[in-house]
């Protein structure tokens with residue numbers, strides 16, 4: 001049976017939330033692979049308790065890398081807050 005992974009919000013250490021995967025991802029089983037298209041009723045998989053709390057989101061990681069390169073002295077200001085606060089649909093999954 002094929003499996004489809006639905007987008008699920010992942011909360012990062014920087015408190016940003018990102019949908020992973022961005023679009024439903026289908027994993028085709030052997031039969032479907034031979035056939036060339038997935039089964040009619042793929043099994044839903046969800047990473048219910050997928051928290052990436054140990055890491056910053058890719059955006060923040062990129063930003064930190066860039067900042068570090070820029071002045072070469074590390075972060076100068078102690079407070080790092082979310083730059084763009086697009087609040088509205090911030091979903092937090094309970095483990």
Ligand SMILES: [Zn+2]
Nearest residue numbers: 001002029039
């Ligand atoms: Zn299948």
Ligand SMILES: [Zn+2]
Nearest residue numbers: 014016057060
């Ligand atoms: Zn972030």
